[in-house]
Amino acid sequence: MSECIFCKILAKEIPTEVLYEDDLVMAFPDVSPQAPEHILIIPKKHIPSLADLSPEDEGVMGRIVSVANRLAQEKGFAQEGYRLVANCGKQAGQTVFHIHFHLLGGRDFGWPPG
Ligand code: 5GP
Ligand code: ZN
Numbered sequence: 001m002s003e004c005i006f007c008k009i010l011a012k013e014i015p016t017e018v019l020y021e022d023d024l025v026m027a028f029p030d031v032s033p034q035a036p037e038h039i040l041i042i043p044k045k046h047i048p049s050l051a052d053l054s055p056e057d058e059g060v061m062g063r064i065v066s067v068a069n070r071l072a073q074e075k076g077f078a079q080e081g082y083r084l085v086a087n088c089g090k091q092a093g094q095t096v097f098h099i100h101f102h103l104l105g106g107r108d109f110g111w112p113p114g
Pocket of ligand 2: 002004005006007008045046047097098
């Protein structure tokens with residue numbers, strides 16, 4: 001059995017509200033939201049971080065960006081603006097080592113990030 005928390009969510013071993021799912025990706029709410037809208041979008045394939053990507057993963061990465069935009073449109077915060085961000089590695093603040101993109105919306109975001 002996988003020790004990866006996001007693989008457990010994918011396997012439905014941890015009950016989670018599924019906001020979107022297809023053959024390549026799944027989206028669900030972040031358990032500790034940092035904005036009024038905070039959704040995580042993950043590949044179904046266990047890839048620890050962006051630093052581990054292979055050329056064969058380009059399709060799923062494109063799907064994640066497309067799904068993020070679709071969710072932001074459907075939930076009505078795309079026009080106001082949203083942030084799509086992935087932390088890669090410890091120095092960037094990555095804590096779960098299964099690639100995930102944070103889709104954040106519903107408030108103003110500063111730049112540069114801290
Ligand atoms: P990172 O710091 O790796 O970029 O982001 C990890 C994110 O995963 C955090 O925002 C954290 O709140 C979220 N997270 C950690 N464990 C769980 C969980 O069991 N369920 C959900 N939905 N989110 C989680
Ligand atoms: Zn995993």
